[in-house]
Amino acid sequence: MKILKKILKFILALLGLICIAVLIILWVDALGTDYLNISKNDPKANNSYVITNANIIPMNQDTVLVNKMVYIKDGIINNIADTMAIKGVQVFDAKHKFLTPGLIDMHVHVWDRYELGLYLSNGVTTVRNLWGMPMHLRIKEDIINEQILSPTFITTGPKLTGTVFIGDDNVNLTNVAEAKEKIIGYKNRGYDLIKTYYGLDKDLFDAVIEQAKISEMDIVAHPSQKVPFSYHLNPQIKSIEHAEEIVQQPLKFDLDTTKLQTIINAISKSKHTRYSPTLTVFNNIYQMMLNDSILDSESMGYINPLIKKVDSNKQFDRWFNAKQNDTAVVGNIKNQHDFHSIIVQKLHEAGVDIICGTDAGIGVTLPGFAIHNELNFYKEAGLSNYEVLKTATVNASKTHEIMTAMGTIEPGKIANLLVVEKNPLLNLATLKKPTYVFINGRKLNRKTLDGFNEKAIQRQNLMATAIRYLEHLIIE
Structure with missing residues (x-):
C-alpha cells in the first residue's frame, strides 16, 4: 500500500512538473508575439482618421477616384468626399498615393x-x-x-x-x-x-x-x-x-x-x-x-x-x-x-x-x-x-x-x-x-x-505549436 502511495505521489508530482513546463512554454511564446498587442503599438488605440490627398481604387468600379478625402470613424469608413471639415480627428496625408x-x-x-x-x-x-x-x-x-x-x-x-x-x-x-x-x-x-x-x-x-x-x-x-x-x-x-x-x-x-x-x-x-x-x-x-x-x-x-x-x-x-x-x-x-x-x-x-x-x-x-x-x-x-x-x-x-x-x-x-x-x-x-x-x-x-x-522569421516555437496541436487532438 505504501509503495502504491509513493507511486501515486510520484505520478502526481510528474504531472505537476509537466503542467508547469507547458505553461512556461506557452507563456514564453505569448511574450514573443506581444508586439501585436494594440496597447504597445498605439497607446491611444486610435482608429479614427481623416485621410487627405488619396487616389482611391474603390473596387466597386474599375476607376481611380483622384485626390479624395476619407473619414474613418471608429474603424469604419464614414464618408468619402472632395473636401470635408472634421474636427478633433487626426489627419493623415496620403500624399497622392493610392x-x-x-x-x-x-x-x-x-x-x-x-x-x-x-x-x-x-x-x-x-x-x-x-x-x-x-x-x-x-x-x-x-x-x-x-x-x-x-x-x-x-x-x-x-x-x-x-x-x-x-x-x-x-x-x-x-x-x-x-x-x-x-x-x-x-x-x-x-x-x-x-x-x-x-x-x-x-x-x-x-x-x-x-x-x-x-x-x-x-x-x-x-x-x-x-x-x-x-x-x-x-x-x-x-x-x-x-x-x-x-x-x-x-x-x-x-x-x-x-x-x-x-x-x-x-x-x-x-x-x-x-x-x-x-x-x-x-x-x-x-x-x-x-x-x-x-x-x-x-x-x-x-x-x-x-x-x-x-x-x-x-x-x-x-x-x-x-x-x-x-x-x-x-x-x-x-x-x-x-x-x-x-x-x-x-x-x-x-x-x-x-x-x-x-x-x-x-x-x-x-x-x-x-x-x-x-x-x-x-x-x-x-x-x-x-x-x-x-x-x-x-x-x-x-x-x-x-x-x-x-x-x-x-x-x-x-x-x-x-x-x-x-x-x-x-x-x-x-x-x-x-x-x-x-x-x-x-x-x-x-x-x-x-x-x-x-x-x-526563424522563430523558435516548435514546442508551443506542438502543445496547441495536442490540445486540438485531445478535444476533437
Missing part, C-alpha cells in the same frame, strides 16, 4: 500568432482559416476584444471527413447523428464556417448540408471523392477549393479542355458557387522538384518550425522520391499547373467568381507572401489587373454574409485599407510592400510592418 481595399486570402492555415503579422505586412487584412482548432477561437476572441493587431479572422471548424480518410488532422465522422452533433458543437463554440474534406459519402454529406443550413453555417468544400463533383454545387456550399480537384476527380487527370468545359458550364449555372483555385500551393510542388535545397532557403524561416519539420519535409521527400523514380513526373506536374491556369481562364470567362486563396502555412507556401504569387498566376491566366484585384477584394467579400462589410472602399465598410506607391490597376507589384496598412482603422507604417517580418 488607397486600396486590404487583400483577402480565402484559404490559409494559421499555426501561430507570428503569422498574423506576416499577413498584415503583405497587405492581407482578412484571412479565412480552413483548419479550425481551439487556438483559433482564442485568436478570434482577442481580435473581437481589440487586444491584438490581426487581419480580420474567419475560421472553419476542424476538417470533416468520412471513415476511410484517416489522419490526426481530420475529424472522421462515422454516422449521421455524429455529423449533426459536430456542426451544432462548432456553432456553439464560435467557429464561423464548416470545412468538408475527402471521404464524405452521400449520407454523411447530406447530414452535414442539412445541419449546416439549420445552424446557419456556410460550407467550404474541399471536394470529396465519395460523391459526384456536381454534388458540391449545393447552395449551402459557398466555395469550392483547389483547381487540381477538377483535374483529379471529374477529369481523372485527363487534361482535356472539351471535357473541362462541361464542368465549367455546370459550375457557372450554380450562381452562388465561388471557386478558390489555390494555384500557388500546387505550383510549389513544381518548385520543390526544381530546387533540391528549397527547404534551406532563407524564406523558409517564415514557415512555422513544427510545420517545417513535419509537413514541409514530408512533402519535399514525397516529390523528391517521385522524380527519382520517374523523371517524367516533373513535366507532368508543370503541365497540370499550366492546365490549372486554363481552368481559371475558363471559370472567369463563364462568369464564375474566382476568390483568391493560397493554402498558405503548409509545405513551402509562405503566410502572407504567397498571395502575390497567386495574384500573378491569375494575371497570367488572362485576367486584367482590376479582375485580379477583385478576386482578393470584392469577390471574396461576397462569399459569406459575415464578409459583406469588406472588399471595397465606400461608406459603411470596415477600414481595412492599403496605401501603396503606384496604381495597382497598372502595377500589381506595388501591393507587395504597402507603405501603410489600416486594420480596422488603425494605421501601421512600413517600419512596423517590416518589424513583424523580422519577429516571425
Whole structure:
C-alpha cells in the first residue's frame, strides 16, 4: 500500500512538473508575439482618421477616384468626399498615393500568432482559416476584444471527413447523428464556417448540408471523392477549393479542355458557387522538384518550425522520391499547373467568381507572401489587373454574409485599407510592400510592418505549436 502511495505521489508530482513546463512554454511564446498587442503599438488605440490627398481604387468600379478625402470613424469608413471639415480627428496625408481595399486570402492555415503579422505586412487584412482548432477561437476572441493587431479572422471548424480518410488532422465522422452533433458543437463554440474534406459519402454529406443550413453555417468544400463533383454545387456550399480537384476527380487527370468545359458550364449555372483555385500551393510542388535545397532557403524561416519539420519535409521527400523514380513526373506536374491556369481562364470567362486563396502555412507556401504569387498566376491566366484585384477584394467579400462589410472602399465598410506607391490597376507589384496598412482603422507604417517580418522569421516555437496541436487532438 505504501509503495502504491509513493507511486501515486510520484505520478502526481510528474504531472505537476509537466503542467508547469507547458505553461512556461506557452507563456514564453505569448511574450514573443506581444508586439501585436494594440496597447504597445498605439497607446491611444486610435482608429479614427481623416485621410487627405488619396487616389482611391474603390473596387466597386474599375476607376481611380483622384485626390479624395476619407473619414474613418471608429474603424469604419464614414464618408468619402472632395473636401470635408472634421474636427478633433487626426489627419493623415496620403500624399497622392493610392488607397486600396486590404487583400483577402480565402484559404490559409494559421499555426501561430507570428503569422498574423506576416499577413498584415503583405497587405492581407482578412484571412479565412480552413483548419479550425481551439487556438483559433482564442485568436478570434482577442481580435473581437481589440487586444491584438490581426487581419480580420474567419475560421472553419476542424476538417470533416468520412471513415476511410484517416489522419490526426481530420475529424472522421462515422454516422449521421455524429455529423449533426459536430456542426451544432462548432456553432456553439464560435467557429464561423464548416470545412468538408475527402471521404464524405452521400449520407454523411447530406447530414452535414442539412445541419449546416439549420445552424446557419456556410460550407467550404474541399471536394470529396465519395460523391459526384456536381454534388458540391449545393447552395449551402459557398466555395469550392483547389483547381487540381477538377483535374483529379471529374477529369481523372485527363487534361482535356472539351471535357473541362462541361464542368465549367455546370459550375457557372450554380450562381452562388465561388471557386478558390489555390494555384500557388500546387505550383510549389513544381518548385520543390526544381530546387533540391528549397527547404534551406532563407524564406523558409517564415514557415512555422513544427510545420517545417513535419509537413514541409514530408512533402519535399514525397516529390523528391517521385522524380527519382520517374523523371517524367516533373513535366507532368508543370503541365497540370499550366492546365490549372486554363481552368481559371475558363471559370472567369463563364462568369464564375474566382476568390483568391493560397493554402498558405503548409509545405513551402509562405503566410502572407504567397498571395502575390497567386495574384500573378491569375494575371497570367488572362485576367486584367482590376479582375485580379477583385478576386482578393470584392469577390471574396461576397462569399459569406459575415464578409459583406469588406472588399471595397465606400461608406459603411470596415477600414481595412492599403496605401501603396503606384496604381495597382497598372502595377500589381506595388501591393507587395504597402507603405501603410489600416486594420480596422488603425494605421501601421512600413517600419512596423517590416518589424513583424523580422519577429516571425526563424522563430523558435516548435514546442508551443506542438502543445496547441495536442490540445486540438485531445478535444476533437
